[in-house]
Amino acid sequence: MQRLNREQMAARVAKDIPEGAYVNLGIGLPTMVANYLPTDKDIFLQSENGLLGMGPAPAKGEEDWELINAGKQAVTLLTGGCFFHHADSFAMMRGGHLDICVLGAFQVSVNGDLANWHTGEPGAIPAVGGAMDLAIGAKQTFVMMELLTKQGQSKLVESCTYPLTGLACVSRVYTDLAVFEVGAAGASVVEMVDGLSLDELQGLAGVPLRAAEGARN
Amino acid sequence: MSSAAAAVADIRDGASVMIGGFGTAGMPDELIDALIARGVGNLTIINNNAGNGETGVAALIKAGRVRKIICSFPRQSDSHHFDARYRAGEIELELVPQGNLAARIQAAGAGLGAIFTPTGYGTLLAEGKETREIDGKQYVLEHPIQADFALIKAHRGDRWGNLTYRKTARNFGPIMAMAAKCTIAQVAQIVPLGGIDPEIVVTPGIFVQRVVEIAPANATASA
Numbered sequence: 001m002q003r004l005n006r007e008q009m010a011a012r013v014a015k016d017i018p019e020g021a022y023v024n025l026g027i028g029l030p031t032m033v034a035n036y037l038p039t040d041k042d043i044f045l046q047s048e049n050g051l052l053g054m055g056p057a058p059a060k061g062e063e064d065w066e067l068i069n070a071g072k073q074a075v076t077l078l079t080g081g082c083f084f085h086h087a088d089s090f091a092m093m094r095g096g097h098l099d100i101c102v103l104g105a106f107q108v109s110v111n112g113d114l115a116n117w118h119t120g121e122p123g124a125i126p127a128v129g130g131a132m133d134l135a136i137g138a139k140q141t142f143v144m145m146e147l148l149t150k151q152g153q154s155k156l157v158e159s160c161t162y163p164l165t166g167l168a169c170v171s172r173v174y175t176d177l178a179v180f181e182v183g184a185a186g187a188s189v190v191e192m193v194d195g196l197s198l199d200e201l202q203g204l205a206g207v208p209l210r211a212a213e214g215a216r217n
Numbered sequence: 218m219s220s221a222a223a224a225v226a227d228i229r230d231g232a233s234v235m236i237g238g239f240g241t242a243g244m245p246d247e248l249i250d251a252l253i254a255r256g257v258g259n260l261t262i263i264n265n266n267a268g269n270g271e272t273g274v275a276a277l278i279k280a281g282r283v284r285k286i287i288c289s290f291p292r293q294s295d296s297h298h299f300d301a302r303y304r305a306g307e308i309e310l311e312l313v314p315q316g317n318l319a320a321r322i323q324a325a326g327a328g329l330g331a332i333f334t335p336t337g338y339g340t341l342l343a344e345g346k347e348t349r350e351i352d353g354k355q356y357v358l359e360h361p362i363q364a365d366f367a368l369i370k371a372h373r374g375d376r377w378g379n380l381t382y383r384k385t386a387r388n389f390g391p392i393m394a395m396a397a398k399c400t401i402a403q404v405a406q407i408v409p410l411g412g413i414d415p416e417i418v419v420t421p422g423i424f425v426q427r428v429v430e431i432a433p434a435n436a437t438a439s440a
Contacts, residue, residue, distance in 0.1 A: 048315065049239040049385050065242060066386040072240040072269075072293075083384055085391040085419075086239075086265075087323040090316030094336060118341070125303060126312055129290040133316030133336045167339040 001195035004176045011036040013102055013144055013174045021099040022046055022092070024134055027071040030102040030144050046098060048130040050089050053081020070130065090130070093137030101138035103131065105145045105170075107160045110187040110207050112170040114143065115162035128165075135166035147175035147205065154206045156180060156187060177201060181212055188212035218429040221251035224401045228252060228366055231284075233261040235322070235362075235393040236274055237369035240266060243386035244273035245370040245403045247431045252368070258282040263322070263364055265315065265389060267291035267299035275299070283308055287362060289315035314342060317359055319392060325361035326395025326424070334359050367397035371420070374404035375411075378425030379418045387419065394424040401427040 004012065006029060014036035017023055024046045025031050034056070037043050045054040047069045054069060055076035063074035077083075092098050105116040114135050118126040135141050145155055156173060172190075173180040178201055179190040190212045192201055202209050218224040225248060228234065234252075238244035253276060262283050267290075268275025277283055279298040286308060291299055302308040313321070314336045324332050333356035337343040347358040369390040372383035380402055382390055394400040402420075407430045 047385070049242070050388050051385050064384065067384040068240065068242050072242075077384075083382070083387055085387050086315070086319040086389050087392045090319050094316055094320075094334070123304075125292040125300060125310075127290045127292040128312060128314050128342065130315040132314040132340065132342070136335050136338070137316070163341045164339060 002193050024101040026103040028104045048089055050084050053078040090133050093133045098138040100140045101134045102142045102144055105143045106162045107155050107157050108143050108170050108173050109157050109160050110182055112168045112182045113160050114165045114170050115160040116165050118163045120163045131165050135169045141170050143170050143173045147177045156205050158207055189215055218427050221247045224427050224429045225251045230257045231259045233364040235263040235364040235367040235397055237390040237393055239388040240269050243370050243388050245368045246273050248368040248403050249273050253280050259284045261285045263287045265289055267296055270295045285309040287311040289318050321359050321362040322396045323392045325363035331358055331360045364397045367393040367400040369402050371402045371404045373406050373408050374428040375408050378422030379413050380420040391420045394420045399426045403429050403431045405433050
């Protein structure tokens with residue numbers, strides 16, 4: 001079985017982002033999706049700190065620390081991009097203007113609940129940022145994560161044990177082993193990596209799975 | 218105003234102070250330094266973060282002047298001053314989802330009594346709060362956040378208080394300016410009236426009480 005690496009996962013997510021989409025990429029792993037978006041199509045990247053039409057990182061030495069992304073890394077602005085304040089930025093999410101957001105996760109439940117902001121461990125200092133607004137605001141919320149934890153536990157679960165970010169908000173989950181659809185009808189498998197069977201995937205994920213219509217591997 | 222010190226001279230012990238900025242972008246460092254120099258403490262601070270590195274809100278926390286912080290994203294790789302005070306039980310944290318923080322600040326500036334927001338419904342951060350179903354969707358009742366003062370950083374300003382901003386340093390500036398009883402803006406340049414095209418004024422002067430010119434130290438501020 002050929003597990004996808006992080007670059008391949010990012011490329012796989014990028015394939016499902018259509019021309020003309022307004023997209024927010026969460027900090028961490030989802031940020032990598034930007035590297036695989038087609039440059040010949042208009043796809044508008046939004047950053048929660050007030051920027052639409054976000055471009056790639058500047059050349060070393062060219063950083064402007066008043067032009068940053070949500071991860072506080074230096075970025076650039078594409079020609080035609082613009083700036084706005086925080087209330088407008090989050091109106092873009094909550095108001096349903098953003099087509100897609102891609103987020104990382106600790107856990108996703110088969111009905112689309114998301115847990116990605118807090119482990120709930122005693123002593124952990126919680127930080128939520130824009131995750132809750134993005135998760136419930138975008139028209140579609142994609143999650144990008146490895147299917148299993150380092151200990152081998154599935155992060156696709158019947159019901160999240162970590163504190164929730166949003167209820168029934170995730171529609172697709174992109175992992176290193178398979179792409180899933182989640183929602184009211186439960187989890188279905190859209191595609192799997194080569195050499196993996198639905199039974200094997202079922203065993204690893206530990207939740208009821210069915211093949212989506214037109215599923216492939 | 219003639220100086221940052223003069224601009225913050227009436228901020229008292231126990232005041233609530235909104236501070237603009239997302240990380241260090243838009244952080245009014247010189248106004249905060251002047252506030253630290255005044256020696257007042259027991260402050261309630263409203264900012265997106267809880268300090269980055271050694272400057273701005275981090276310096277205020279390091280100096281022990283902050284009793285409570287209302288923010289969305291305190292814990293970061295460089296939030297060590299906050300982390301230490303929080304773990305020592307010396308600082309109270311009200312954690313607010315970032316969009317709710319913006320909406321609550323905006324609600325205060327717009328004179329609204331409260332807002333129903335979908336963000337946070339069904340999560341720990343909405344526990345104990347009133348909820349309501351509106352047109353089949355669930356919302357949480359959230360109250361406005363106002364403050365005695367707002368310290369913000371803008372790019373250009375005039376003596377009427379009209380402001381423009383620079384790139385993503387804009388962030389919370391325009392809405393905090395509306396939500397505080399007294400808004401103090403540090404700008405890179407004060408221009409004569411008419412020096413800002415009225416079509417591009419971002420914050421109208423009615424929301425700004427004091428403007429102080431602080432020329433940027435250098436173009437390459439640290440991260």
